[in-house]
Amino acid sequence: MTQGKGQSLVLAQAANRLHARLSGLARSSTGFQSQPEPRTIGLFARGRQMIAGNFLFAGSLVEAPGLSLWDIAVPDHAFEAELQGFGWLDDLAAVGDSAARMRAQDWTWGWIDRFSTGRGPGWTPNLTGRRVIRWINHAVLLLNGRDRTQADAYFRSLSRQTEFLSRRWKAADPGLPRIEALTGLIYAGLSLTGMERHVQRARVALAEECARDIAEDGSIPSRNPEELLEIFTLLSWATLALSETGRRPEPAQTAAIERIAPTLRALRHADGGLARFHGGGRGLEGRLDQALASSGVKPAGAPTGMAMGFARMSGGRTSVIIDAAAPPDDRYAATAHASTLAFELTSGRRPLIVSCGSGLPFGPDWRRAGRATVSHSTLSLDGYSSSRFDPSGQERLIDRAEVFDGQIVSRPSGTSFGAAHDGWSRTHGLTHVRRIDLSHDGRRMVGEELLVAESPAEQKRFEQVMTHTKLAGVRFQIRFHLHPDVDAALDLGGTAISLALKSGELWIFRHTSGAELRIEPSVYLEKGRLKPRATRQIVLAGHAQDRETRIGWTLAKAQDTPLAIRDLDREDLASMS
Numbered sequence: 001m002t003q004g005k006g007q008s009l010v011l012a013q014a015a016n017r018l019h020a021r022l023s024g025l026a027r028s029s030t031g032f033q034s035q036p037e038p039r040t041i042g043l044f045a046r047g048r049q050m051i052a053g054n055f056l057f058a059g060s061l062v063e064a065p066g067l068s069l070w071d072i073a074v075p076d077h078a079f080e081a082e083l084q085g086f087g088w089l090d091d092l093a094a095v096g097d098s099a100a101r102m103r104a105q106d107w108t109w110g111w112i113d114r115f116s117t118g119r120g121p122g123w124t125p126n127l128t129g130r131r132v133i134r135w136i137n138h139a140v141l142l143l144n145g146r147d148r149t150q151a152d153a154y155f156r157s158l159s160r161q162t163e164f165l166s167r168r169w170k171a172a173d174p175g176l177p178r179i180e181a182l183t184g185l186i187y188a189g190l191s192l193t194g195m196e197r198h199v200q201r202a203r204v205a206l207a208e209e210c211a212r213d214i215a216e217d218g219s220i221p222s223r224n225p226e227e228l229l230e231i232f233t234l235l236s237w238a239t240l241a242l243s244e245t246g247r248r249p250e251p252a253q254t255a256a257i258e259r260i261a262p263t264l265r266a267l268r269h270a271d272g273g274l275a276r277f278h279g280g281g282r283g284l285e286g287r288l289d290q291a292l293a294s295s296g297v298k299p300a301g302a303p304t305g306m307a308m309g310f311a312r313m314s315g316g317r318t319s320v321i322i323d324a325a326a327p328p329d330d331r332y333a334a335t336a337h338a339s340t341l342a343f344e345l346t347s348g349r350r351p352l353i354v355s356c357g358s359g360l361p362f363g364p365d366w367r368r369a370g371r372a373t374v375s376h377s378t379l380s381l382d383g384y385s386s387s388r389f390d391p392s393g394q395e396r397l398i399d400r401a402e403v404f405d406g407q408i409v410s411r412p413s414g415t416s417f418g419a420a421h422d423g424w425s426r427t428h429g430l431t432h433v434r435r436i437d438l439s440h441d442g443r444r445m446v447g448e449e450l451l452v453a454e455s456p457a458e459q460k461r462f463e464q465v466m467t468h469t470k471l472a473g474v475r476f477q478i479r480f481h482l483h484p485d486v487d488a489a490l491d492l493g494g495t496a497i498s499l500a501l502k503s504g505e506l507w508i509f510r511h512t513s514g515a516e517l518r519i520e521p522s523v524y525l526e527k528g529r530l531k532p533r534a535t536r537q538i539v540l541a542g543h544a545q546d547r548e549t550r551i552g553w554t555l556a557k558a559q560d561t562p563l564a565i566r567d568l569d570r571e572d573l574a575s576m577s
Contacts, residue, residue, distance in 0.1 A: 012171060016125075020118030023163035028156045029192035034245055038137040039237055041284050042090030043528040050088060051099050056530055057082035059363035069107040070114055077121075084122030086111075086134040093138050101141055108135070108142055109150060116157040118164075125172035128161050129184030133237075135161075136187050159195065162188035166198045169205065175213055175220065176227055176234075182206040183234040190245050199247070206238060207250030214256040218263035219308035222332040223325070225267040226280030228308070232260045233291045240294065261297035264288065266307035267321065269346035275310060275321040276344065278328060279335045279358045281527050311408045313415040317348040318442030323376075324408075324419050326400050327387050333396040338385035340401040340421045341434045342376035345445070348561065350501045351483040353377050357525035362532055368395070370525055374479060379432055379449050382475040386423030386432070399426070405433075414439040428474050429453045429461030430544065443557040449478055451549040459547060466545070473545035478553070480509070480538040484524045488536050490517075497538055498558075506559035512552040515542035 049056065053065025058078035064071075069088075074080045082088070089108075092100040115122055122131065135142065135158055143151055165185040172178040182202050189199035213220060213231075220228050235257050239249045267275050272289055273282035305312065309325025322343040327336035337355075345353040356375035359366030369375060373385035380386070386401040401423030408417045420433040433450035451474070453462040465474060482488055487500040491508070497519065499507040511517060522537035540551060 015171065016123050016168060017118065019167045020123040020160075020164055023160045023167065024118060026159065026163040027194060028159040029162075029194050030152075030155060031193055032139065032191050033193045035136065035139060035191050038093065038140070039233075039290075040090045040093075040134065040137050041287055041290075042088075042092070042094035043284065044091075044094045046088075046528045047091035047093075047095035047100055049530070050091060051095065051103055054530065056361070057088075059359075059361055059367065061530060068110050069103075070110045080121055081127060084111075084115075084120070085127045085130040087130060089134040089138050089141075093141055096141075101144060104138065104141055105144075105146065109153070112153050112157050116153070116160065118160070123164065125165060125168040125170075125181045126177040128165055129169070129172065129177070129181030132158065132161050132165065132184035132188050133180070136191050155192070158188065158192060162192065162195055162198065166201070169202070174209075175222065176231055179206065179209055179213075179231055179234050182209065183238045186238050187241055190241050190247075199242075203242065203247070203250060203253075206235075207252035210235065210256035211252045214259055216259065217308065218256075218259035218261070221328055221330070222278060222335065223309050223328050224278045224280040224335070225264070225274040225276075225308070225310075226283055228260060228267070228280075229264060229274060229283050229288055229291060232257065232264060232295070233287070235260075236291055236295045257295050258297050261292060261295055262300060263307045264292065265299060266305070266312045267310060268319075269321065269344065269351065270314070270317055270319040271346050271349040271351065273346070273351070276355050276357045277310070277323050277339055277342075278332075278337050279360065281358060305408055311406070311417050311419075313408070313417060313436070313438045314442065315414055315438050315440050316442030318345065318438065318445075320345050320436070320438055320445070322417060322419075322436070324403055324406050324417070326402050326421075327397050329400060333398070333400075334394070336387070336397045336400075337371045337376065338373045338387040338397060338401070338423075339376040339378070340373075340386045340403060340423060341419060341432065342373075342378035343436065344377065345555070347442070347501065347505055347507075347557070348503060350485065350503050350505065352486060352499065352501065352507065353480050353555075354483050354524065356481055356523055358527075359525050359532075361527050361529075362525060366525065366532065371397070374477070375481070377480050378434070379451070379476055379478045381424055381428060381430075382477075384424060384427060386421060399423070412440065425458055426461070428465050429458040429463075430474065431458065445555040447553045447555070449551045449553075451476060451544045453547040462547065471545065473543035475543050476541070476549075478515070478540040478551060480555075481522050481524075482536050482538065484533045484535040486535075488519050488538065490519060501561075503561040504559070505557060505561050508554075508556050508558045509538055510554050510556075511540055512554075513540065513542065513550070515540040515551055 055062045060075040060079045062072050092104045169181040172181040185202040189195045242249050311322040311324040313320040323339045359370030373380040387397045388399045390396045390398050401421040403421050406419035416437045418435040424430045430451045435448040437446040453459045485502050489498050491498045497509040520539050522535045523532040524535045525532050
């Protein structure tokens with residue numbers, strides 16, 4: 001951390017403490033005047049884990065059965081931030097039994113007893129907005145069976161947090177955290193008696209954030225599909241809460257929702273899950289469909305083409321989503337993945353080709369590994385991601401791969417995609433070109449990879465690499481990570497790989513090159529699980545020894561799901577969202 005950043009952090013912490021104390025001087029609310037319907041969705045399995053005393057937050061697992069949430073040993077700041085944000089209330093509400101209610105109440109009033117007067121690490125605008133939304137959403141769960149004295153303490157604390165948000169929302173990080181803070185302020189202003197004075201300013205400020213942070217094409221700078229869904233969900237909640245109390249959202253807020261909806265539809269696979277890129281996951285089951293349906297934005301036709309730097313191809317029951325732009329830069333470079341030209345493929349309700357995903361829930365080592373090119377379904381060079389980590393030890397991606405010659409074309413026979421990136425131009429003198437064709441019925445995918453030294457500067461650099469390797473060339477691997485539910489086996493004497501899905505579908509992978517075909521171990525990083533899931537990957541490995549190396553491959557469906565047991569195609573549901 002630089003000295004300037006350190007001083008800014010100290011000043012921000014001091015301002016937060018000051019305003020947290022001053023917020024206690026404002027008049028307290030005595031109850032709800034209206035209460036939004038609970039809309040946050042949690043994970044049942046994670047809720048059960050917490051009830052059993054297994055606390056998995058920010059990649060760290062703490063086993064502390066019988067202890068209060070606030071008595072466990074906190075391993076790091078990120079873990080504590082997740083505790084203080086109260087997102088875990090969603091998971092306990094998903095369980096919803098008496099044990100879950102008891103934990104939710106005990107831990108909430110434990111927070112009130114320890115931190116409600118303005119002390120502790122939870123008094124930041126980033127976390128307070130998230131916490132206020134959860135307290136209001138799950139008020140029925142929290143207040144059930146509590147006496148008047150306990151209820152008064154709850155409303156005093158909510159009032160103080162609301163006043164704090166009204167003072168400090170501008171200090172929240174731009175993007176999702178600030179939108180969450182303003183949504184929390186709107187929620188509290190509409191719900192709590194005596195807090196209406198905050199609504200108008202928060203409503204206008206939220207619209208200004210929408211105009212500033214949501215691009216004309218409905219994209220956000222982080223290029224994280226799940227983060228876009230979270231923003232879309234918050235904006236939809238704020239709109240509903242305003243509408244239910246007879247208020248209209250600002251036009252800029254409505255326009256942002258209308259811009260985001262088609263982008264999310266383009267980033268949604270055939271099974272209803274989001275593409276998993278740049279730190280984002282699939283999204284909680286049903287969250288995307290619910291958000292699209294509640295937004296009221298009707299689809300304008302089948303999603304296709306480019307959205308937020310991703311190319312979408314679809315045919316029949318098959319969807320393909322490709323990362324077709326440079327990784328995010330600036331303040332998002334610390335969360336970006338080196339996934340340029342990687343793709344994911346889903347058939348019906350079954351993911352087939354995937355990315356490993358975000359390792360953030362499993363600690364810093366997995367987080368860094370999940371961001372590397374080898375964790376994505378694309379070509380990589382030995383020891384080199386297409387965009388590299390800052391050698392100073394920071395988490396930023398530098399030397400970002402730039403994409404050029406990108407195009408996606410629809411024809412009667414299907415859809416074609418082609419693009420190139422220069423991620424290894426300066427290091428190896430090579431440009432990676434990827435071309436993919438998906439048939440109209442979605443049953444056949446044809447791919448071609450080229451490693452080519454085109455310009456004189458690239459050719460000179462490639463010759464230097466060849467000399468350095470004593471003409472052995474540049475070793476490459478083309479990886480196709482498989483979902484854990486896919487059963488893979490070498491077939492036809494090792495010249496093909498059969499891929500069996502649980503739905504009964506059978507796909508065959510083949511290649512036309514001198515590369516070595518094999519199956520290797522891989523991992524699938526999924527939120528809500530205690531550890532990564534084991535899976536496998538297809539690997540085509542070889543050496544680039546000429547100025548142009550070409551590798552062709554095909555992925556074709558050899559057997560359909562029997563109609564009697566066919567999975568419901570979520571594309572049908574998508575047309576109703």
